[in-house]
Amino acid sequence: xxxxxxxxxxxxxxxxxxxxxxxxxxxxxxxxxxxxxxxxxxxxxxxxxxxxxxxxxxxxxxxxxxxxxxxxxxxxxxxxxxxxxxxxxxxxxxxxxxxxxxxxxxxxxxxxxxxxxxxxxxxxxxxxxxxxxxxxxxxxxxxxxxxxxxxxxxxxxxxxxxxxxxxxxxxxxxxxxxxxxxxxxxxxxxxxxxxxxxxxxxxxxxxxxxxxxxxxxxxxxxxxxxxxxxxxxxxxxxxxxxxxxxxxxxxxxxxxxxxxxxxxxxxxxxxxxxxxxx
Amino acid sequence: xxxxxxxxxxxxxxxxxxxxxxxxxxxxxxxxxxxxxxxxxxxxxxxxxxxxxxxxxxxxxxxxxxxxxxxxxxxxxxxxxxxxxxxxxxxxxxxxxxxxxxxxxxxxxxxxxxxxxxxxxxxxxxxxxxxxxxxxxxxxxxxxxxxxxxxxxxxxxxxxxxxxxxxxxxxxxxxxxxxxxxxxxxxxxxxxxxxxxxxxxxxxxxxxxxxxxxxxxxxxxxxxxxxxxxxxxxxxxxxxxxxxxxxxxxxxxxxxxxxxxxxxxxxxxxxxxxxxxxxxxxxxx
Amino acid sequence: xxxxxxxxxxxxxxxxxxxxxxxxxxxxxxxxxxxxxxxxxxxxxxxxxxxxxxxxxxxxxxxxxxxxxxxxxxxxxxxxxxxxxxxxxxxxxxxxxxxxxxxxxxxxxxxxxxxxxxxxxxxxxxxxxxxxxxxxxxxxxxxxxxxxxxxxxxxxxxxxxxxxxxxxxxxxxxxxxxxxxxxxxxxxxxxxxxxxxxxxxxxxxxxxxxxxxxxxxxxxxxxxxxxxxxxxxxxxxxxxxxxxxxxxxxx
Ligand SMILES: Nc1ncnc2c1ncn2[C@@H]1O[C@H](COP(=O)(O)OP(=O)(O)OP(=O)(O)O)[C@@H](O)[C@H]1O
Ligand SMILES: [Mg+2]
Numbered sequence: 001x002x003x004x005x006x007x008x009x010x011x012x013x014x015x016x017x018x019x020x021x022x023x024x025x026x027x028x029x030x031x032x033x034x035x036x037x038x039x040x041x042x043x044x045x046x047x048x049x050x051x052x053x054x055x056x057x058x059x060x061x062x063x064x065x066x067x068x069x070x071x072x073x074x075x076x077x078x079x080x081x082x083x084x085x086x087x088x089x090x091x092x093x094x095x096x097x098x099x100x101x102x103x104x105x106x107x108x109x110x111x112x113x114x115x116x117x118x119x120x121x122x123x124x125x126x127x128x129x130x131x132x133x134x135x136x137x138x139x140x141x142x143x144x145x146x147x148x149x150x151x152x153x154x155x156x157x158x159x160x161x162x163x164x165x166x167x168x169x170x171x172x173x174x175x176x177x178x179x180x181x182x183x184x185x186x187x188x189x190x191x192x193x194x195x196x197x198x199x200x201x202x203x204x205x206x207x208x209x210x211x212x213x214x215x216x217x218x219x220x221x222x223x224x225x226x227x228x229x230x231x232x233x234x235x236x237x238x239x240x241x242x243x244x245x246x247x248x249x250x251x252x253x254x255x256x257x258x259x260x261x262x263x264x265x266x267x268x269x270x271x272x273x274x275x276x277x278x
Numbered sequence: 279x280x281x282x283x284x285x286x287x288x289x290x291x292x293x294x295x296x297x298x299x300x301x302x303x304x305x306x307x308x309x310x311x312x313x314x315x316x317x318x319x320x321x322x323x324x325x326x327x328x329x330x331x332x333x334x335x336x337x338x339x340x341x342x343x344x345x346x347x348x349x350x351x352x353x354x355x356x357x358x359x360x361x362x363x364x365x366x367x368x369x370x371x372x373x374x375x376x377x378x379x380x381x382x383x384x385x386x387x388x389x390x391x392x393x394x395x396x397x398x399x400x401x402x403x404x405x406x407x408x409x410x411x412x413x414x415x416x417x418x419x420x421x422x423x424x425x426x427x428x429x430x431x432x433x434x435x436x437x438x439x440x441x442x443x444x445x446x447x448x449x450x451x452x453x454x455x456x457x458x459x460x461x462x463x464x465x466x467x468x469x470x471x472x473x474x475x476x477x478x479x480x481x482x483x484x485x486x487x488x489x490x491x492x493x494x495x496x497x498x499x500x501x502x503x504x505x506x507x508x509x510x511x512x513x514x515x516x517x518x519x520x521x522x523x524x525x526x527x528x529x530x531x532x533x534x535x536x537x538x539x540x541x542x543x544x545x546x547x548x549x550x551x552x553x554x555x556x557x558x559x560x561x562x563x
Numbered sequence: 564x565x566x567x568x569x570x571x572x573x574x575x576x577x578x579x580x581x582x583x584x585x586x587x588x589x590x591x592x593x594x595x596x597x598x599x600x601x602x603x604x605x606x607x608x609x610x611x612x613x614x615x616x617x618x619x620x621x622x623x624x625x626x627x628x629x630x631x632x633x634x635x636x637x638x639x640x641x642x643x644x645x646x647x648x649x650x651x652x653x654x655x656x657x658x659x660x661x662x663x664x665x666x667x668x669x670x671x672x673x674x675x676x677x678x679x680x681x682x683x684x685x686x687x688x689x690x691x692x693x694x695x696x697x698x699x700x701x702x703x704x705x706x707x708x709x710x711x712x713x714x715x716x717x718x719x720x721x722x723x724x725x726x727x728x729x730x731x732x733x734x735x736x737x738x739x740x741x742x743x744x745x746x747x748x749x750x751x752x753x754x755x756x757x758x759x760x761x762x763x764x765x766x767x768x769x770x771x772x773x774x775x776x777x778x779x780x781x782x783x784x785x786x787x788x789x790x791x792x793x794x795x796x797x798x799x800x801x802x803x804x805x806x807x808x809x810x811x812x813x814x
Contacts, residue, residue, distance in 0.1 A: 008461035012372050018364035019373065019381065022435070025428055026384050029391060032399060083294035091288045093621050103553075104299035110482070110549040111305065111542070112489020114516045118538045119305045121523070122312055143301045150298065163658040167720075170616060171671040171727060172648030174284040181670075186661055204392030207491040207520055235394045235492060238401070251395050258390040266383055284644070 030255060037252025040245055046253070050217060054233065055243045059250055061219045065134070065227030068220060069213060070202035072138035073145060074195055080142075081149025082184075082191060088150075089157040090179055109147035113207040116144050120212035132226040137213025144208060145198035152197065156190020157183055189268050196265040203257050206231040230254050309542055313535030325536060331502050333522070333530040340537055342504045346512030347488060349505060350422045350498065354487040357427025359480045362434030366476075370442040371464050382439065389432035397496030400425040405497060414509035415499055422498035423508070426490055430483035437482060441475020442468060478555040485548040489541065491516040515541050565633070567592040567731065567761040568613065573627035575608050575617055582608045584785040585627070590731075595753060595762040597776025597793060599769055601808070604782040606765045607655070610733050613763065614650040615643040631731065648675065651729030655736040657716035659708030664700050667708045667719055671727040686726055693756065694722035695748040714745025721752060732756065735765045750775045769809055773797050781805045 044058055051057035084101065092098055120140030130136040160183050168178040184191075206229075214226035215236060228236075230250055237247040317325055320338055328339025365385070369378040400421050409416030445468050453463035469476070491514075499511025500521060513521075519534050519541075526534055566589035575583035583605045590596050598606050611617045613629055615636060629636040636646055648671070659667050668687045669677070677683060687704065691697040696718040700711070708719055717737055724732060734753075738746040753762055753775055766772050772779050773793060780790035781802075789802045800806045 004459045004462065008459045011461045011465070012368070015364045015368035015372060018361050019368040019377075022361055022365045022385055022431060023381055025431075026388055029388070029396070029399060029428075032403070033395060080294055080297050083291050084298060087288075087291035087295040091291055097292075100299055101295050104302045106553060107546065107549055108298055108302050110485050110489075110545050111302075112485075112491065112516060112545060114489065114491040114519050115305070115309065115538055115542055115545075118312075118519065118523070118535060119308055122308050122535070123304065127308075143305075146298055146301070161658075163654065163656065164660055166616065166619065167654065167658050167660060168670070169619060170614065170647055170652040170654075171674065171723065172644055173670075173674050174644050176284050176287040177674060182660060200390045204390065204394075206392065206394050207516075210520075211523060231392045231394050234392075234398070235496075238394070238398045239496060244402075247398065251398060254392050254395060258392070259387070262383070262387055262390055 030259070033248070033251045033255045037248040037250075037255070040249030041252060045249055049219065050233075050246075053242055054217075054237050054246055056246075059230065059233060059246075059253065061217060062228050062230045062233040062250070063253070065213070065220055066203055066229040066231070068134055068223075069137050069141065069209065069227065069229055070199050072134060072223065073141035073202050074198055076139060076142035077146050077149050077198065078195065081146055081194065082153045084146075084150045085153035085157055086179055086183075089154050090175060090183065105147045105150050108143065109151075113144065113205060116140050116208040117211040120208060125212055130224065132212065132214025132216070133224045134213055134220055134227050135223040137209050137227070137229075138223075140208050140212045141202050141205060144205070145201055148198050148201065149191075149194045152194030153187065153191045156187035156193070159190065160186045193265050193269050196261050196268070200258055200261040200265075203229075203261070204231055204254065205229075206235050210235070230257075306542065309535055309538045312532060313537075313539045316529065316532035317536045317539060320533075320536075325533075326540070329504055331518075333526070333533060336529070338529075338533045338536075340515065340518070340540070342502055343513055343515045343518045343537070344540070346419065346498070346505055347514040347516070349419045349508065349512060350426060350494060350514055351484055351487045353419060353423025353508065354426035354430055355480065355484055357424055358430040358434055358483055358487075361427070362431045362479070362483070363438050363476055365431075366435050366438035366442060367464065367469065370439050371468065372460070382436070385435055386432050388428065393429065393490060393493040394496070396425050396429055397493035400493065400497035408509070412509055414507075415511050417497055417499035417511055418509050419498060419505050419512045420508040422494050422512070422514075425493050425497050426487045429490060429493060430486045433486050434479045434483040437479030438472070438476050441472040441479065444475065445471045474555040474558045478552045481548055481552040481555065485545055485552070488544060488548070489516060491520050495520055566590055567632065569628075569630040569633075570613075571628040571630070573609070573612055573629060574625070575605070575612055576624045576626075577620070578622045582785055583612065586782075586787045588780060588787060588790050590761060590763060591778070592761050593757050593759075594777040595757050595764055595775055597772030597779040598763060598765045598782060599767065599772045599779060599808070600782030602767065603784075605785040606767075606782050607735055608785075609782065610652075610735050610763060610765050613731070613733055614647050614652060616647075616652065618643070648727060649729055650731045650733060651724035651727050653717070653720050653724055653732070653734045653737045655739055657713055657720050657740070659711065659716050659719055661707070661709060663705050664708050664711070664719060665704040667723050668726050670723060675727075687722075690722040690725040691719075693725055693752060694718040695752050696722055714741045714748075717741060717745065718749060718752070721749065725756070730761060732760050732762045733765075734762065736767060737764070738771060739767065746771070769797075769811075781808060783808075 046058055047060050048058035049060050088098055120136060124130045124136035124139050125132060164182050165178050168182045209229050210232050215228045215232050216226035217228060220227040230253060234247055234250040237243055237250060325338060325340060327341055329341040330337040330339045369381055404421050404424060405416035408418060408421055449467050449471055450463050453467040494514050495517045498514060498517060500513040500517055501511035502513055505512040515537050519537050523534055568590040570586055570588050573583060573586045574581060586609060600606050612625055617623045617625060625637060660670060665687055668690055669683045672686060688697060696715060699715060711719060738749055764776055776793050779793045779796040781788045783804055789805050797809050
C-alpha cells in the first residue's frame with residue numbers, strides 16, 4: 001500500500017510539474033513580448049504612418065487595416081454563421097443534410113490557413129479579379145471564421161430553454177417570430193462570444209491575409225485597396241530584419257489586442273454561464 | 279400565409295446553411311483545378327518521392343518538404359501531447375478547482391496569440407539557445423518542433439479536459455471503492471475511458487501542426503534539403519508554399535497548388551480520424 | 564347545441580409507441596372540461612393534440628380528427644399558427660418569457676399586429692385583472708416576469724393567454740406547483756372565464772376537477788375510460804376503474 005502511495009506522489013508531482021511548465025510558457029510568451037514591446041509604444045507609434053519601410057514612424061495604417069479587415073470579415077460571416085446555426089438548431093432534426101453540413105463545418109475548421117491563402121488568391125484575387133484588396137482578404141477570412149461562428153452560435157441557441165419556444169409558439173408565433181423574439185435575444189451573449197473569438201483569429205491571421213489583402217503600406221481608402229494588417233506588418237518587419245524595435249512594438253500591440261479580446265470574451269461568457277445556471 | 283412565410287424562411291436558412299459545404303467544395307475545386315493537372319503530368323510518384331526541388335530548371339520533387347513536415351509535426355507532438363495531456367489530467371483530476379479556473383483560460387490564451395509572434399520568439403530566444411547548446415544553425419527542425427509544440431498545447435489540452443470531464447463520476451468512485459489510490463483510478467479507469475477523446479485532441483493538434491505556416495517559416499530555417507538531424511534546417515510543405523507563392527508563375531505555381539493538394543488530403547485524413555475517435559467516444563456513452 | 568370541439572378517434576404516436584389510443588369526445592362551449600387520470604395516462608398528450616403542439620416534438624405522429632367549430636384542425640386547410648392564436652395554452656410549469664410583465668402579456672397581441680399603446684395598456688390591465696394578478700403587480704409592470712413567485716408567474720401565464728382572446732383555453736395542471744391560495748385564485752378566475760371561453764383543465768388533483776369542472780373525463784393508459792357530468796363521475800361512475808381512481812383506491 002505504501003508503494004502505491006509513493007507512486008501516486010511521484011505521478012502527481014510529474015503532472016503538476018507539466019501543468020506549471022505550461023503556465024510558465026504562457027507567462028513567458030506574454031511577459032517577453034510585453035517587456036520588450038511596451039517601451040516602444042507611444043501615441044506617435046500608434047497614430048502615425050510608418051516611414052522608411054517601417055524602420056521609423058508608426059503603425060496607423062496597419063491598425064486601420066486590421067480593424068477594417070476583421071470587421072468586414074465578421075460582417076460577412078456573422079449572418080451566414082448565425083443563419084446556419086438557426087437552421088441546424090431550430091428548423092431541422094438530425095438528418096443526412098445536417099450531417100453533411102456538420103461535416104463540412106468540421107472540415108472547414110481544420111483547413112490550414114495557408115490553404116485559405118492559396119484559395120483566396122486564386123479565387124477572389126485572380127478569378128474574381130478583386131486584386132489584393134481588403135475585400136478579398138475579408139471574404140477569405142470570413143470563410144475561415146465561419147465554423148467558429150456556427151459552433152458558438154448553435155451552442156448558444158441550444159442553451160435557450162425549450163419551454164420558451166413552446167410558450168411562444170402556443171401564443172401563435174411562427175418559428176421565425178419565435179427565433180427573432182425569444183431565441184436570438186437570449187442567445188446573444190453566446191453569439192457575441194463567437195464574434196470575439198473570430199475577431200481574435202482575424203487579428204492574428206497572417207498566411208491567409210498576406211496573399212489576399214496584400215501588404216500595401218498605404219492607408220486603405222476603400223474596400224478594393226490593398227492593406228497591411230498588424231500581423232503582416234509584424235511578419236515583414238521581423239522576417240526582413242527591418243527593425244527589431246518596431247517589431248517588438250507591433251507584437252506588443254497584437255498581444256494586448258488578443259488579451260483584451262480574450263478578457264472581454266471571458267467576461268461575457270461568465271455572464272452567460274451565470275444566466276444559464278439561473 | 280404565416281405558415282408559408284415560415285416555409286420560405288426555412289428554405290432561405292437551408293440555403294445559408296449550405297454555404298459552408300459550398301465553400302468547402304469551391305475551395306477543394308479550385309485547389310485541385312490548379313494543382314491536379316500538374317500532379318498528373320509530373321506523376322504523383324515523381325512529385326512525392328523525388329528530392330530534387332529546382333523549379334527554375336523544371337525539377338519538382340517535394341520529398342524533403344514532406345520529410346521536414348513529418349519531422350516537425352511529430353516533434354511538435356512529442357512536446358505538445360505529453361505536456362497537454364498531463365496538464366489536462368492534473369487540472370481536471372488532482373489540482374484545486376481554483377487553479378483550473380485560472381489555468382484553463384490562461385492556456386487558451388495561447389491559442390489566440392498570433393503564430394507570427396510565436397515564430398519571432400522562436401527566432402529571438404530559442405534559436406540562439408539551440409545554437410549555443412547543440413550547435414548547428416539554430417533555426418532548425420528542433421526549434422520548429424518546440425515552437426509548434428507550444429502552439430498546439432491549447433488544442434490538445436482543452437479537448438483533453440473536455441474528454442476527462444465527460445467521464446462519469448461513478449467510474450472514479452467505483453475504482454476508489456475497490457481500494458485503488460486516486461492515481462490508480464485515474465490511470466486505469468479515467469484515462470482509459472477518456473482515451474478516444476485524448477486521442478482526438480492529439481490528432482487535431484497534429485492537424486494544427488501540419489498546417490501551421492508562419493511560425494515555421496520563421497524558425498525552421500527553410501533549407502531545401504533532406505534534413506539529416508533535428509538540428510538541421512528544414513522546409514515544410516506549408517513553408518514552401520508561402521515562401522514561393524509570392525513570385526511563382528506557370529508550372530511552378532501549379533506545383534505549389536499541387537503541394538496544397540497534398541496538404542489538403544493529409545488534413546482531411548487527420549480530421550476524419552479525429553472525428554471517428556470522437557464518435558467512438560460518443561458511442562461508448 | 565353543437566359542441567365547440569369534437570374529437571374523433573384521436574391517436575398520437577411517439578416513435579412507434581401509441582400514447583393516445585383512439586379518443587372520441589365532445590367539448591361543450593362555455594363549459595369547463597376537467598381531464599383526470601394517473602401519471603402517464605396521456606392527459607398532456609391529449610391536450611397538446613388539440614392545438615397541434617405535439618408536432619413540435621421529434622418523432623410524433625397524429626391520426627384521427629379534431630374539429631374546432633366544425634373545422635378539422637388536422638385538415639390540409641388548417642394553419643397551425645392561426646389555430647394556436649384561437650386556442651390558448653397554459654403549461655404545467657409556469658414559464659414566463661424572459662421579458663417584463665407587461666411584455667409577457669402583450670406578446671401575443673403584438674404578434675397579431677396590435678401597436679396602439681392605449682389599446683395594449685388597456686388589454687394588460689384587463690387580462691391581469693381577469694387572472695387576479697393586477698393588484699399585486701400593477702406598480703411593477705416593467706419588472707421581469709421571471710422575478711415573480713411561482714403562483715404569480717402562473718397567473719401571469721394565464722393573463723398572457725387571455726390577451727390572445729382565445730375561444731378555447733387549455734390548461735395543463737396549472738396549479739400543480741402552487742399553494743392553496745394561488746390555486747383558489749386561479750379556480751376563481753376560471754369560473755368567471757367560462758362565460759366567454761371554453762376551457763379544458765387537465766389536473767391530477769381530483770378534488771380540483773370536482774370543484775372546478777362542469778364535466779369530467781377520466782383517462783387511463785392513453786384511453787378515455789368515461790366522461791360525464793362532474794357530479795355523476797364523482798358520485799356514481801359507471802366504470803369500476805373510474806370509481807377506484809376518484810375514491811383514491813387506484814393501483
Ligand atoms: N416526447 C415524447 N416522446 C416519447 N414518448 C412520450 C413523449 N411525450 C409523452 N410520451 C409518452 O406518452 C405517454 C403519455 O404521456 P403524457 O405526458 O401525455 O401523460 P400525462 O397523463 O400528462 O402524465 P402526467 O400526469 O405525469 O403529466 C407516456 O407514456 C409518455 O411516456
Ligand atoms: Mg402531463
